[in-house]
Each structure stands twice: as C-alpha cells, then as structure tokens.
Amino acid sequence: MQKHTPPDLPPMKDLTTDNITDNVHTINSSCPDPRTKFLFERLVSHLHDFARETRLSIAEWEAAIKFLVDVGKISTDVRHEFILLSDVLGLSLLVDAIDHPKLPGSTEGTVLGPFHTQDAHHVDAGHHISRDPDGEPLLAVCTVKDTQGRPIPGVSVDVWETDSKGFYDVQYADRSSPDGRAILDSDSDGIVHFNAIVPVPYPIPHDGPVGQLLAKLKRHPYRPSHMHFMFKKEGYDRLITALYLRGDPYETSDAVFGVKESLVVNLSRAGDVEGLAEKYGVSPDTKLLQYDFVLNTVEEARKAREEASLQEIERQGGKLRLQDGLLIPK
Numbered sequence: 642m643q644k645h646t647p648p649d650l651p652p653m654k655d656l657t658t659d660n661i662t663d664n665v666h667t668i669n670s671s672c673p674d675p676r677t678k679f680l681f682e683r684l685v686s687h688l689h690d691f692a693r694e695t696r697l698s699i700a701e702w703e704a705a706i707k708f709l710v711d712v713g714k715i716s717t718d719v720r721h722e723f724i725l726l727s728d729v730l731g732l733s734l735l736v737d738a739i740d741h742p743k744l745p746g747s748t749e750g751t752v753l754g755p756f757h758t759q760d761a762h763h764v765d766a767g768h769h770i771s772r773d774p775d776g777e778p779l780l781a782v783c784t785v786k787d788t789q790g791r792p793i794p795g796v797s798v799d800v801w802e803t804d805s806k807g808f809y810d811v812q813y814a815d816r817s818s819p820d821g822r823a824i825l826d827s828d829s830d831g832i833v834h835f836n837a838i839v840p841v842p843y844p845i846p847h848d849g850p851v852g853q854l855l856a857k858l859k860r861h862p863y864r865p866s867h868m869h870f871m872f873k874k875e876g877y878d879r880l881i882t883a884l885y886l887r888g889d890p891y892e893t894s895d896a897v898f899g900v901k902e903s904l905v906v907n908l909s910r911a912g913d914v915e916g917l918a919e920k921y922g923v924s925p926d927t928k929l930l931q932y933d934f935v936l937n938t939v940e941e942a943r944k945a946r947e948e949a950s951l952q953e954i955e956r957q958g959g960k961l962r963l964q965d966g967l968l969i970p971k
C-alpha cells in the first residue's frame with residue numbers, strides 16, 4: 642500500500658488541542674509558494690485559536706457550516722451574498738484600506754458593494770443617468786485632480802446609485818438595460834458632470850442568510866444615502882469610493898461601515914453658484930453635488946502600501962519581509 646506521510650515529516654497521530662496546530666502547519670509546509678504558505682499558516686493559527694478560545698461546540702460548528710452553505714446557495718452572478726457577508730463583518734472595508742492606502746489629502750476609498758456591474762453605458766457629459774421619474778433631480782459637478790492639484794483629463798468615472806425606492810437596477814427581475822449607472826470621462830479641466838437623482842437610504846439585501854445574521858446580532862440592514870464612484874486611468878491607482886449625504890439617519894450606523902467624514906457632503910442648489918444653473922441647463926432649485934476627487938498615481942500608491950507594510954513588519958518585530966509587495970516570513 643502507498644504511504645502518504647512524506648519521509649521528512651513526523652507521523653501525525655494522537656493529535657491534541659495543544660499540538661494539532663503545529664502539525665497542520667508542518668504538513669502544509671511543503672507548499673512551494675511562500676505567500677500561500679504564509680496565508681494558510683496565519684489562517685489555521687487564527688481559526689484554531691478561535692475554536693480553542695471559545696471552546697467551540699460541534700453544534701456551533703455545524704451551524705456555521707450550514708450558514709456558509711446557505712450563503713453559497715443563494716449566491717448567483719448578481720446576488721453576491723459572500724461579498725455581503727464580508728461587508729457586514731467589516732472585512733471589505735479593512736482589506737480595501739490595507740490594499741489601497743491613500744496619501745494625506747487624497748480621496749479615501751470605501752466599500753465597492755455588490756451592485757457594480759460591467760455593463761454600464763459610456764455616456765457624454767451631462768447625461769441623465771437615472772430614468773426614475775420619481776427621483777429628485779440632482780446635478781453633479783465634480784473635478785478629478787492629482788495630489789499636486791492638477792486636473793486629470795480622460796479619467797473613466799463609473800457612477801452608480803439606486804432609484805428613489807432604494808433599489809439598484811439589477812434588483813429588478815425585468816431589468817432590460819442599465820439604469821442609475823453610467824461611465825463618463827473627465828474633460829480637459831478634469832471636470833465630470835452629469836444629472837442623477839438625490840440618493841436615498843436603503844437596506845442591503847437582507848432576505849437571505851446575511852439578513853438573518855444581522856437580525857440575530859440585533860443590527861439594522863440600512864446604508865445611508867450615497868452615490869458610488871470608481872475612477873480609472875492608466876498611471877493612477879484605481880479609486881473605489883462613494884459620497885454620503887450629511888444628516889442621513891444612518892450616517893453613523895452604516896450596515897457595512899463605509900462612511901468616512903471626508904466623503905460626507907452637503908448638497909447645495911445649482912442657483913447657489915453664480916451662472917452654474919444656466920451653464921449646465923438646470924433649474925436654480927436643482928440639488929447640486931460638488932466634490933473634488935484626488936487620485937494617487939500608481940507610484941504614490943505603491944509607496945504608501947510599502948510604507949504601511951514596513952510599519953507592519955516593525956510591529957511584528959522584523960520577522961517578515963516584502964516580496965513583490967506582499968508580506969512573507971523571512
């Protein structure tokens with residue numbers, strides 16, 4: 642019969658709550674990729690410590706497995722329940738902040754969420770991105786600049802928002818074409834302007850396992866009123882962010898932890914700015930969203946990421962090093 646214990650590994654028998662972790666590390670140690678090996682070493686350590694520290698019961702372990710199976714069962718190409726789970730656990734925001742640290746003065750990122758799509762139409766400046774007749778009209782006039790304050794032309798700006806009932810287009814079974822979303826290019830002055838509707842608060846999908854989890858934790862499922870933005874241009878770090886309306890009832894209790902003070906805006910009216918309503922062809926009463934977005938170059942983002950990684954190496958007593966921008970053991 643074939644032997645499955647590699648000759649250089651000790652036989653793994655009689656494992657206990659005390660020595661099983663080291664044994665799992667040992668059997669995983671032949672993994673040739675140092676980053677994969679490191680990720681699994683840390684994952685197994687944290688999982689085992691979690692089980693030991695809580696004295697996890699089999700019934701709880703079974704409930705957790707069933708929960709994950711349910712999260713998988715409800716997931717489809719447009720229902721991203723695992724992203725939702727990551728969002729309500731604060732993991733999405735954490736990973737974005739780790740992987741896309743921003744230089745001071747540049748626009749902070751926030752959660753992508755599960756409602757970005759790849760099929761938004763590329764439209765001209767001034768386009769009405771929402772067909773919802775019940776939405777309150779909003780004019781958005783924003784700039785895209787670099788960290789030196791110079792306008793960046795030709796940035797692809799993806800925007801998406803819900804309708805006035807708080808639903809994204811993809812949440813309607815009879816969706817025929819994109820609505821409440823579009824892609825625009827910043828002009829030669831770095832300006833991007835479009836017509837939309839005033840965002841409203843809405844609950845994240847909570848008719849599935851993640852909703853049940855929130856209910857169990859006595860948490861509400863609401864996100865404060867916001868509009869999503871994604872900026873892309875070669876040479877710049879892609880920025881995924883959103884703007885939030887000040888004074889929203891959920892401003893300080895977002896179900897997915899996405900609000901940052903630097904992204905909270907006050908809407909004004911087009912008529913408040915001399916000549917603006919005429920210039921953009923809207924009534925002076927139209928709500929106005931103005932914001933100056935600041936992008937990092939790829940090199941600035943790489944430096945910010947490296948600096949944060951070096952701080953983590955120091956925090957962990959120098960046991961780690963960087964390889965291709967990622968931490969691995971020395």
Ligand code: BEZ
Binds near residue numbers: 754756845846864
């Ligand atoms: C959203 O803002 O679209 C969103 C973000 C996270 C979870 C659900 C929705």
Ligand code: FE
Binds near residue numbers: 754756864867869
């Ligand atoms: Fe959203």
